[in-house]
Amino acid sequence: MFTIESLHSTEIQQIAHDYRSGKGISIQTSGSTGKPKMYHFTSDELRASAKRTNAFFDLNEQTKALLCISHRTIGGAMMVIRAIEGNFHLRSIPPTGNPLQGNTDQYDFMALAPNQLVQSLQFNAQKLKQIRTLLIGGGPIVESTCQQLQKEMITVWHSYGMTETCSHIALRKAGYQNESTYQCLEGIEVQQQNGRLGIDMGDRMVWTNDLVELKTNKEFTWLGRADFTINSGGIKIQIEDLEKKLTSLFPFPFCIWKEEDETLGEKLVMLSEEKFEVSKEKLLTLLSKYEIPKQVYLVSEILKSELGKPLRQPTYESKIIGTLEAIL
Secondary structure, three states, X not given: OOEEEEOOOHHHHHHHHHHHOOOOEEXXXXXXXXXXXXXXXXXXXXXXXXXXXXXXXXXXXXXEEEEOOOOOOHHHHHHHHHHHHHOOEEEEOOOOOOOOOOOOOOOOEEEEOHHHHHHHHHHHHHHHHXXXXXXXXXXXXXXXXXXXXXXXXXEEEEEEEEHHHOEEEEEEEEEOXXXXXXXXXXXXXXXXXXXXXXXXXXXXEEEEEEEEEEEEXXXXXXXXXXXXXXXXXXXXXXXXHHHHHHOOOOOOOEEEEEEEEOOOEEEEEEEEOOOOOOOHHHHOOOOOHXXXXXXXXXEOOOOEOOOOOEOOOOOOOOOEEXXXXXXX
16 A cells, blocks of 8 residues: 655655655755756656656556655655555655664665665674665766675676656666666667667657667666766766776865866866875876876865766855865
């Protein structure tokens, strides 16, 4: 029987009411790469998305799920709608970095942001193992996290999707069973144009800024974001790939972005919450000379979205508290 146990917000009950009444819901994008946008989804669109996920994971009236990401994101709102369509029990708790801390209940289904997965692995790996289906969305799973999942013999489902597509449209296994290819859900097909992914939602096409290798019209490998590609002096660099490489060196909050440069066109810059020392020689064991940041800014805080993704395009002037020497 469908129930929502909401411990922190009447807004969650409102999502359920608006969906069931046919009003639909409106969700704002995270703004991680630009100005946030508001999208409205009809109840029919939301229902179709929920049914695809419920069918794939066999979520039904026996399922007990935990909502621990923000209900203001499409992923959080869809957890509510999946529970309605699957007629299962949903418990909602305030979003925290370590949602399983102090939690003694058993769950079949749980959606986590990548930063929540990192902390849960560190402090509650045994509890993670007890959950049948772990859905990870909102950003990439870095290599160190994948290695920890393999060590703990935990397989998660890494989703591909966005607000515009009404949550995920494709999934792949990551961790103990690791696959690089995303499989589209029922009713979804994909295309490619100039390297970018196009998603056929049935009633509309959604063209993305994601670069992919297309296997079939139902399978693809994600290569990176076109708008996260820096062209520095003719050398193209993927920001997220670079950040994955640097994670082993910098165990504190940082992110990579770009600035205009008269000579290079665009140059790599790094935002860091902590001062650090690292030699060029050590960097060159991980990076090519073109991947070394040309400037490092010390900031009081790396701004993030509700799902923990760095907000790379806000005005950081008010946050910058110093400039470190360029690592050259």
